[in-house]
Amino acid sequence: MMRSMFSGVSGLRVHQNKMDVIGNNIANVNTVGYKKGQMTFQEVFSQVIRGASAPQGGKGGTNPQQVGLGVNIGSINTIHTKGPAQRTDNPTDLMIDGEGFFVVSDDTNFQNRFYTRAGNFSLDRDGNLVTPDGFKVLGYQVDGKGEITDQIGGIVVNRSETVPPSATTKMNIRGNLDARIAEGEKYTTDTVIHDSLGNSYIVRYKFTKGAKDDEKNTKWTMSVDRIIEQSTGNYVKCDGEDKVNFGDNNSVNLLFDANGKLIKIGEHDIQDDKEANDKIKVLLNLKEIAFNKDVNDEDINDAIKPAGNFSEITVFDFSNKDNLLKLTQYANDMDAKPYTKDGNTSGVLNGFAIDASGVVEGIFTNEERKNLGQIMLAKFDNSMGLQKLGNNFFIDTRNSGEPQLGKADNSGYGAIAPGTLEMSNVDLSMEFTEMITTQRGFQANSRIITTSDEMLQELVNMKR
Incomplete structure (x- = not known):
């Protein structure tokens, strides 16, 4: 038999395998997160007819004489280049803009882990973020305060989850007090605060313009006018005789210079020195609430006690740059207003x-x-060493390296793009070109077999 015939047979086999790879790539051209395969060839062992010889005497050296014995599969690699993005606007569709992989599991202990680039996730009836096959997407869990921890588990969006109410503790007053109004005129404004049960109350403040001193500084007095429960419209009172403890005695003086800049709060001078400003803190003591206005008997009869508890509310606090007082006195419209920085009612997801x-x-x-959780990503030293399992899943192998777990948008894992899916990285133009060369290679190898057969036929015919 002729060696060329067996070489032709090996060529047919490997070209058929390459056609299988190309066909699988084209079939998955629209598969989410699919990574194409790439096949290469290598020659098989060659038979040495005569070995090489070194130069000796007057003769030169000779090269080896070898006859190749065909072709074999060199490699079938998975190409992990990033596929193009497809926008879906579905919040559970996720794409990784980097080298990371999503980690999923079908194990109750989350020990049996798989890796995927396909981010076409959805929520099941329990709020678990899952793949189309029901595998749970793993991530870092949160504690009771919503802080991300190192504990690994499934990502859950529980529609029945609630956040408790919180009492107001910080307030920010900003805006302008009109310098054009006459001495003794008043301006009122209000804001809403919450107690520990989430009940809301309207606190009305009163700004009263005072006289100017010899240095043309203008004094304003800020006080609490009244506090009303928002749901009933009733006044809030306390059992004791003390009024609302706002500053020293239910009011606080604000001093503005001739340029309209606030220079003094109560007894505290406002300076450019940050350390001095850090000491300025005026509290609205709502542990014992009362109204601060001449009210008639009907108003008193409608007075109530708060249902929940209050803490001391910081009104002026320079220790937090986000809570700085931004109050001026210019010849502009009156728009000074307090803004609460925290406190709220309860809420559901x-x-x-x-x-x-x-x-x-x-x-x-x-x-x-x-925070409900943080999706975990994995990366590998050699992503080509991962083994495909179907369903867009990979598992690690001895040559891929151990999975390195971490958080997205950090240390090369890649950022997550919500509302977007990663498309297949198959290039149809390249696949069709590869298909043509593979077809021609298969055709040429088949000609080797037919030609070798004709030569054998001629050899057989010699005996006639």
């Missing part, structure tokens, strides 16, 4: 969002936000 770092943030009906 109304929606969620996923950011670039994979943090799943719950959005509640009271407009509060709370």
